Amino acid sequence: MTQPNHLELPERERLLKLATYASVTVAFSLIALKSGVWMASGSVSILASLIDSLMDSAASIINLFAVRYALKPADQEHRFGHGKAEALAGLAQSAFITGSALLVLLQGIDHLVNPQPIAATWLGIGVMVLSIIATLGLLAIQKHVIARTGSTAIGADALHYRSDLLLNGSVIVALLLASYGIQRADAVMGLGIAVYIGYSAVRIGLDAIQILMDHELPDEVRTEALALARAVPGVLDVHDFRSRQSGHLWFMQMHVELPADMPLLEAHELGESVRTALVERFPQVDVLIHTDPV
Structure with a gap:
């Protein structure tokens, strides 16, 4: 648990909104790009990445509303404030990520048993490179915000996007191997990505549960x-x-x-x-x- 710097509420609100709006923008931009490439290529690994981006967008929207609610000052009905809304957002993200992992796992098994040729591999590789660049930019913003605020919700979001870097790199490897005729590599990478996404979901969920269960400070x-x-x-x-x-x-x-x-x-x-x-x-x-x- 990182000890955040003390911030006045307006500055904290500005930083949290910056991180959440940036996350939503990146997620929806990548969805548009990956959707077109998946329909053109039929790649399981690109589908895995697309589903992951869909989950990212849903989680980012949850974060957007949760962070705004968590910033509300204490009132007569919530004398300890609304901060646990961030942990609830982290728990919801965990559920979304688990769902995406299961979908990718099923698609990967199907394509492993019934391998299919992949088209437009170089277009897919180009989109994955753009995804990595956009994700690195978003992570730089999130790292700054987490260091200043210690936000649980932004921390959970950043954990997921860090796993996206590995995911996108794996997709590039799968597409390169498929271009040389190794069709099952795409399905194998998809399965590996699904396992890693599931692991990330467990970590996010456990962190959120610790806060909701009033776990002691470090x-x-x-x-x-x-x-x-x-x-x-x-x-x-x-x-x-x-x-x-x-x-x-x-x-x-x-x-x-x-x-x-x-x-x-x-x-x-x-x-x-x-x-x-x-x-x-x-x-x-x-x-x-x-x-x-x-």
């Missing part, structure tokens, strides 16, 4: 947070530390041990000192502190 973050709290002068110890993530927000809860004879006002101020120390180090964190007399 060990290094928790260790540092505990050290910061215990370093505040007057704090005897800290226990029952709990944490979770919701979109770009982190939540921490802890029991801070203070001397039993400390006045209430002083205990409150000391608790605020602990909260301030944590917020200064992790600007995206919301801290709840319970003081225990010792």
